Amino acid sequence: MAIAVLAPACADEGMWTFDNFPSEAVKQSYGVEVSAAWLDHVRLSTLRLTNCTASFVSPQGLLLTNHHCVESCLGELSSRDDSLLENGFSAPTTNAERRCATQVADVLVSMENVTAAVTKAGDGFSDEAANDARKRTLTALEQACEQASGRSSSGKLKCQAVTLYEGGQYFLYKYKRYDDVRLVFTPETDIAAFGGDPDNFQFPRWSLDFAILRAYEHGKPARTPEYLKIDFAGPRAGQLVFVSGHPGSTSRLETHAQLEFERDLSLPTTLLRTSELRGGYIQYGRANQSDRELVEAPLNSLENGIKVRRKLLDALHDDTLMNRKLSEEATLRALANMPGPDPWKQIETASQRERAMYLPYTFIEGAAGFNSILFRYARLLLRGADERAKPNTERLREYTDSMLPRIEQQLYARVPIYGEVETLTLSFSLQRMREWLGPDNPLVRTLLARESPETLATRVVAESKLEDPEVRRLLWLGGKGAMDQSRDPMIELARSIDPDARALRRQFDDEIEAPINAASARIATARFKAFGTRIYPDATFTLRLNYGTVTGWTENGTAVPPFTYLERAFQRATGSSPFKIPDSWMRIKDRLDLRTPFCISTSNDIVGGNSGSPLIDARGDIVGLMFDGNIESIAGSYWFDPSNNRAIAVHPAIIREALDKVYAAKSLLAELEGS
């Protein structure tokens, strides 16, 4: 039924905003009351990390999240001689907790609907002018919100404008930010990511994917009265469970033309680039066994992306589902009976234009041709200087006043940068840019007129001074004057492509983003008219709540049960990563309870960004820690299949067993147990 699909409040599907949670439906299906107080408590106990979710689990700011969510922090805190990825980390006292220099944690304090103001800003303009006007309005709203909060007694907030329903709604989300987040505990990667890439998105599963952080304020553990208690007994099969967190991105409301663009162009192209880089990383690790950890974190993240995109591509190759999309569009078109040009057709036209500019946009403005941490610093500094010279509302949105503290945190953080890895990534990306844009592309010709990709990459990485945070700080503070005088070769590289990059950005915003936004907003209006609020917006890495049950599924006629147990992990181990159980576990194997539950499968509707989310029972206690989905869940980016889309959590009992017996982290465990 097309309508049932369009208005999917059936099954336990949905990534609901906290202001529109279907409490009534939960009550009808499960007899459970989700009160406003419960919602507030859960919301205020949930945090957004840089690319994950976490939750407060003690009144002293302790945070529970995934090991893979702190992987980049572990890399930053490691050196060639001491790898926290390999060895794990356990702080015996708060003094020993180590700051994750680039991490922040945001709590969503309140939400304000600003749809009317934003929509009105674009009224009467062309698509391009309206698009610009809306952006200026969003910046102005954020600025006013932050200034107002700075004057209030409850403290300064971060305000972020959020676009929901592809432009059907605009909100201001107001966050309390913790910018001092420290590492408390993490197990070794061998057990945290047991099964590695081969087991990623698989279930049954035995990955102890958890880590503990702590939020600090004024140099001391934060006081966090809103926190979630962990019930180490975990959930029962069939039990109602909720996930509060930040799903990163879905495309369920996108049109058939937009999905075709992903299927034909962006997914295959990205997969080719990342697969090649994966080969480069792996070969680097093979040839440099002792420096293998230098590429471990970027390789893991890359491999995760490859697996996701591979399955997304498979999903879009399902013609039945693609055709269902078309028929849903036809149904809504008929229901809505819109005046004026057909918005689906307008999006299709814009998507065709996007195809034509996709490669130059991706390689130059998207910087896929300049894959290097130092290059990203260079561009931040360069554009930061140019943009700060403009009034706040005239800037690129990522350089508004609201964004500056985060940029400064990144620029000032002392993190290790490995020249040979930088050269590897930069030379691969330059080479691929030359292939895809062609050696006769004017920018490619200019860049590579006398140097090969390898020579250019080697030179700019070797000669740049941007790995020094003090150099970056001085350039940032020096602003445009300092930047104009800088002869740092990475800055010169960024400067040499910036006019082309900005022109592509302008072209993209006007010719693709503006008409797509305008048409999408009209489709959203039609959808609201037809279905009211019985629909939820696509994921946007903002806070959502969903519900489901603890359940497995049926695969090729065989039931997959919802729990796994420690015993099987030992049976599955081979002694070689990624199927190696660390010595810390092997040594005390006979003292472990092999019947300890390890992982849990649930029917919650989650997606990347939900990593680290608490799995919560009706009382509001944590009964699991989300870290993955099954392989079928990846197609959830486009459509939710309740029969086999499953979320995967770490069971709290295995966390307790590990902290207690393997790592003897007694005081940490005591804090988690509230004793």
Added chain:
Amino acid sequence: MAIAVLAPACADEGMWTFDNFPSEAVKQSYGVEVSAAWLDHVRLSTLRLTNCTASFVSPQGLLLTNHHCVESCLGELSSRDDSLLENGFSAPTTNAERRCATQVADVLVSMENVTAAVTKAGDGFSDEAANDARKRTLTALEQACEQASGRSSSGKLKCQAVTLYEGGQYFLYKYKRYDDVRLVFTPETDIAAFGGDPDNFQFPRWSLDFAILRAYEHGKPARTPEYLKIDFAGPRAGQLVFVSGHPGSTSRLETHAQLEFERDLSLPTTLLRTSELRGGYIQYGRANQSDRELVEAPLNSLENGIKVRRKLLDALHDDTLMNRKLSEEATLRALANMPGPDPWKQIETASQRERAMYLPYTFIEGAAGFNSILFRYARLLLRGADERAKPNTERLREYTDSMLPRIEQQLYARVPIYGEVETLTLSFSLQRMREWLGPDNPLVRTLLARESPETLATRVVAESKLEDPEVRRLLWLGGKGAMDQSRDPMIELARSIDPDARALRRQFDDEIEAPINAASARIATARFKAFGTRIYPDATFTLRLNYGTVTGWTENGTAVPPFTYLERAFQRATGSSPFKIPDSWMRIKDRLDLRTPFCISTSNDIVGGNSGSPLIDARGDIVGLMFDGNIESIAGSYWFDPSNNRAIAVHPAIIREALDKVYAAKSLLAELEGS
């Protein structure tokens, strides 16, 4: 018009067999008579190499082909200290000519239509049994043909059964084989492949992609009265030209369901695997500058495959063309009015089954999980021993008596094998097999129960003795007895997967190949009924002739002229590979005629396998040497677009200029000029 498309004797499209060349159409369009004698002469002057084409260009067995066609020979003749790829090669006398140990060159002496006998063999059987019966018949026909030729005065021939029109016709092709082929001349890779991968499939172009070989008989230069004269002046724009050669594979007659299979599964999967390996090779070369040449030849070949597949995938994402395919099928279905089940539907059903078994088949039977030269030797030896113990007609087709001399040549050849490259390719492929089949696949679990992919690859490569041709020879001659006793770890690896691999092969043959062959033959019959012989078969790496003109095309409104000139190559050079002009040229630049034509664009319908083909004028003289197509020509695998599908040749004038002035190869040039 669907019919015009189905019967494509319009435009200059078509890869015609020599027995069905449309001489009448050529006469009507161009006023040129293509006589039977002309056809025989051209056919007997054309040779098939291992994966390319060549032509006789002197009565003493001199062969003209592409540099990239002898790349693997150059690798085999190179060592760590002397790279023929880097330095080129020029034999001052015949004594200095060096044998390409694994090369053969076949001349098509005659063709015999055996359709009736083969078709009859399958009559009245199930699809599976008919498929087997046809294979037995093909083997028996080949065997009888070779035995008969051995008794004849004109000498022993190689007989190969050829399937045309997807099973609509069967032929016996009879070849005179030269198995002693020697390297005479090749320029440096930097000029032969000027532009490298970035310029591959591009035009305008400046690649001196030629090489000279010589066929030997009884240890002496072969006497070859049938040869083509080179006209170093080259062709005129607009002139009628022919290409005689061996296009490798096209899918123009395949069904919509088969193309969908390629689009959704085989192309993306292969692209991911090869892109990752590409990254591994490149990183190997970056880290081992001095041993970079060890991966140069395999990397070039891999990159060529990536570019081809990338463009094939783009072509299949063109929904207009895919839908045209569907409507062509509907037209033929209506015209043919076939009794019984719909063959297109039958192929679709079989393609669905192929999807389900594609990954295990590819990784295990297709050995994509065991990417190693030593593994390929191991399987050849293992299966060779098992198969030779059976009657000839009961064997797998690649191990029939007719194939054995070629297998022995490969096994006995002394070629360099680099352990670190073997370990690289094998460990990448094992790792990917584990990912794609999953760590719980029974074969994967068995292989990797105690070893990681890296450990396993390192061990079997280090401990195998199969890099020694004498070891291989003794195992081959020792047959099953010797093989059963061998404890060579690479043979043990091949042995351990062979039952699974053979079971997959059997399943594939019965459940996919058999019904597809049966249905394809019925479609072919319908097509013959509708269009007679006004259609040509898909490419099968057998001899074909086509015609076209010397012409450029129009790209985005700009005319691309059909000739390039030497001067522009110097302007385009950067000094770094792949845009480096070698010192041998730079030194004498002022003595070169910069107005020398370099490359030619023509409208001939060619595809991979045609590399090295002579471009021939109406007199039968060579006026160019095919080596590539433009980027649009890649879609020619599925459909021919006369407006922009172009073939690319080296101009004979630049070959003359190079041999005369750069390489001072006076006696070679004299032989080519017949003086």
